[in-house]
Amino acid sequence: MANSLFIEGLIENDRYKLLAAPKSDLHNHSTKGCSLAWVEERTGHSFPKPPLRFDGLEGMQKWFTSYIKPFCSGYEGIVLRWEGAFAEAGRNNIKRLAMNFGAEEIELAGGIDDFRKLIEVFRMKHCPETDFEPELTYISSCDIDEASDSIDKYLQSGYFKSIDVCGGENIRPFEAFLPLYRKAERYHLIKRMHVGESGTADDVRRAVELLGLDEVHHGIGAAGSKDTMRFLADNHIQLNVCPSSNVMLGYAEDYKDHPIKTLVDNGVEVTINTDDLLIINSSIENEYLKLYEAGTLTAEQLEEIRIRGLTGRSK
Numbered sequence: 001m002a003n004s005l006f007i008e009g010l011i012e013n014d015r016y017k018l019l020a021a022p023k024s025d026l027h028n029h030s031t032k033g034c035s036l037a038w039v040e041e042r043t044g045h046s047f048p049k050p051p052l053r054f055d056g057l058e059g060m061q062k063w064f065t066s067y068i069k070p071f072c073s074g075y076e077g078i079v080l081r082w083e084g085a086f087a088e089a090g091r092n093n094i095k096r097l098a099m100n101f102g103a104e105e106i107e108l109a110g111g112i113d114d115f116r117k118l119i120e121v122f123r124m125k126h127c128p129e130t131d132f133e134p135e136l137t138y139i140s141s142c143d144i145d146e147a148s149d150s151i152d153k154y155l156q157s158g159y160f161k162s163i164d165v166c167g168g169e170n171i172r173p174f175e176a177f178l179p180l181y182r183k184a185e186r187y188h189l190i191k192r193m194h195v196g197e198s199g200t201a202d203d204v205r206r207a208v209e210l211l212g213l214d215e216v217h218h219g220i221g222a223a224g225s226k227d228t229m230r231f232l233a234d235n236h237i238q239l240n241v242c243p244s245s246n247v248m249l250g251y252a253e254d255y256k257d258h259p260i261k262t263l264v265d266n267g268v269e270v271t272i273n274t275d276d277l278l279i280i281n282s283s284i285e286n287e288y289l290k291l292y293e294a295g296t297l298t299a300e301q302l303e304e305i306r307i308r309g310l311t312g313r314s315k
């Protein structure tokens with residue numbers, strides 16, 4: 001059987017083929033989902049390249065607020081970055097895109113109806129054929145009572161397909177988020193959470209069991225336990241992994257020894273994603289190429305992952 005365009009692209013180190021192959025991005029924070037090149041082009045400002053390593057999530061946030069945000073700040077800056085995230089989806093042939101938005105960002109856009117109209121203009125302009133799955137995200141330090149009281153107005157719209165909690169692990173016990181995840185369940189959302197980025201295999205398993213997660217954002221900590229990996233594999237809990245983010249934040253040593261290899265070898269279903277493209281500065285085709293060039297995964301394994309991201313299946 002002939003190699004797919006994507007496998008050829010990996011083997012031949014041909015970015016045009018990798019760009020042309022349909023891909024997914026299922027872990028993408030919308031306000032940081034555009035490329036640095038997009039902001040450079042639109043603002044005329046040229047940015048320094050990010051360092052090879054950040055000092056954890058805080059270090060990354062500090063870099064963003066010091067070097068990038070001042071040139072694309074306020075609501076106008078958010079809108080510029082939102083449009084850029086869809087432009088990247090168009091440029092990189094991202095055919096399935098799950099992108100997350102915070103409630104306060106939706107309010108900045110004038111509430112759910114105006115927000116939806118604005119986002120749909122960008123989607124139609126840049127990637128009309130992309131399956132777009134908006135995700136509603138809350139930071140882990142949010143006011144959960146307030147959030148679970150006001151979440152209905154967002155979910156009743158039917159626009160959101162998944163829920164997420166991000167912004168640091170082990171801020172409070174997983175049980176504290178139950179009111180939000182119960183609401184998400186009522187609206188038939190895919191339930192995701194950032195866990196196992198800095199946290200352990202045990203954290204991943206407990207979050208999945210307690211909150212009924214369907215998928216995990218990151219989850220690489222699971223590679224530390226055969227039992228947890230078996231649990232995830234048996235229950236088809238997909239991990240939406242972001243290799244460069246993990247390496248730059250110091251949660252993975254390097255690409256070659258990235259935990260994604262152990263996860264794949266143990267039958268855990270994974271996808272490959274960008275996380276914060278504007279900061280990490282590694283677009284989706286580059287994420288696959290990095291893992292291929294480091295010998296972490298074979299072209300065939302990466303092809304399976306690409307197909308799973310598009311279809312939810314690996315074949």
Ligand SMILES: [Zn+2]
Pocket residue numbers: 027029166194217275276
């Ligand atoms: Zn993330």
